[in-house]
Amino acid sequence: MPATPPFRLDDKIAVITGGSRGLGREMAFAFAEQGATVVVASRKEDSCIETAKEITAATGATALGIGCHVGKWADCDRLASTVLERFGKIDVLVNNAGMSPLYDKLTDVSEELFNKVLDVNLKGPFRLSALVGEQMVSAGGGVIINVSSTGSVAPRGDIIPYAMAKSGLNAMTLGLARGFSPTVRVNGIMPGPFLTDISEAWDMEAFERRAQNDIPLQRGGQPGEIVGAALYLASDASSYTTGTIIKVDGGSAYGAH
Template sequence: MAATGKFDLDGRVAVVTGGSRGLGREMVLAFAEHGADVVIASRKPANCAAVADEVRARFGRRALPVGTNVGNWAECDALTDAAYTEFGRVDILVNNAGMSPLYPSVDQVSEALFDKVLATNLKGPFRLSAAIGARMAADAGGAILNISSVASIRPNAAVLPYAAAKAGLNSLTVGLAQTFAPKVRVNAIMCGPFRTDIAEAWTPDMADYMSGLTAQRRVGEPAEIVGAALYFVSDQASFATGSILRLDGGTP
C-alpha cells in the first residue's frame, strides 16, 4: 500500500518497543499505514505476532515480531541484531516500553521492584538508543523517539521510581540529541494519563482523579499519540531534536 500525505515513511524501518498494545500498537499501525516496515517488540511474543499479522493484512508492510524484555541488556542487543538481520537498517526507534507497578507506600518499595522499573523505563532505552543510534549516525541517519511521562516533572508518592526513571529518560533525550547529531534526531513525548494497560489497575476513584487532573477533564485515548509520533519520526520534524513535547490534556 502506497504511503500518502506529509508523514510519508515509505521505505523506512521502525522499531517500536512495547509495540503490541496501547500506545505502542497505535504507533506501529500508524507507521505501517504511512509506509514503514516495522519491528514489534514486547515481552509477549504471541502478542507481537498478532500485531505483525495485522500489519501485513491491513497495510501490506513487512513486520517482524520479536519477544524482548527491554530491561535486559542482552535482549536489547538481540533485538537490535534481529532488526538489522531482517531489514539491513533501522530508520526509526521508538522507546515506548514502560511499567509502573503499584506499591502500598514508598518504604515498601522492594529493591527488585525498583530495579525492574529503572531497567524497563531507563536502562533499556539507553542501550537500544546507544546501539541503534550509533549505527544510524554511521549510516544515513534516523530518528529516535522516547515516550516519557508528565510524572517526570510532576512526581507524586504513588509513582516515585517510575517518575525518576522518566526524568532520566528526559535527560537522555537531550543528551543523545547532542551525541548523535547532526544525522540522528532524538525527541520525546511526555505523556499525561492515557487509557492504556497501566490504567487497568486504576480504581474508579483513581480514574476519576486522573481525569480531573487534566484541563480537558478526561484521559487520553491511545490513538491520540499518533499525530505527535508521526511528526517526530517524519521529515516534518527535520529541525526538531532534543525536544520534549507535553501531550497531557493540560495537566497542571
C-alpha cells in the same frame, strides 16, 4: 518543499518497543499505514507476532514481531542485531516499553522491584539508543523517540521509582540529541493519563473526578491521540526538531498538584 510537510514513512524501518499493546500498538499501526516496515518488540513474543500479523492484514505493510525484555542488555543487543541482519538498517527507534508498579508505602519497594523499574524504563532505552544510534550515525541519519511520562515532571508519591526513571529518560533524550547530532534526531513524547488497557485497573470514578479538577481537557486521552505527535517526530515533518519533548497530556502536567 511541499506546502504540507510529509508525514509519510515509506521505505523506513521502524522498531517500537512495547509495541504489542497500548500506545505502542497505536504507533505501530500508524507507522505501517504511513508506509513503514514495523518491528513490534515486547517481552511476550507471541503477542508481538500476533500484532505484526494484524498490522500486515490491516495495512499491507511488512511487520515483524520479536520478543525482547528491554530490561536485559542481552535482549536489547539481540533485538538490534536481528533487525539489522533482516533489514540492513533501522530508521526509527521508539523506546516505548515501560512499567510502573504501584505500592502502598516506600519501604514496600524492594531492591529487586526498584532495579526492575529502572532497567525497563531507563537502562534498556539507553542500551538500545546506543546500539541503534551508532548505526544511524554510520548510515547518515535516523530518528529516536523516547516515550516518557508527565510523572517525570509531576510525580505522585506512589510512582517515585518510575518518575525517577522517566526523568532520567528526559535527560537522556536531550543528551543523545547532542551526542548523535547532526545526523540523528532524538526527541521525546511525554504522555499524560491515557485510557489504554492499563487504565482498566484504575478506579475510573476517582479518575474522572480528578480529571475534572486537574486536567484542563477534563478527560483521559484516547490511545489514538498519541499518533499525531509520534508521526510528526518520526517523519520529515519534524526535520528541524531535535532535543524536544512534546507533552501530550490534556494539559495535566501544568500546575499539577
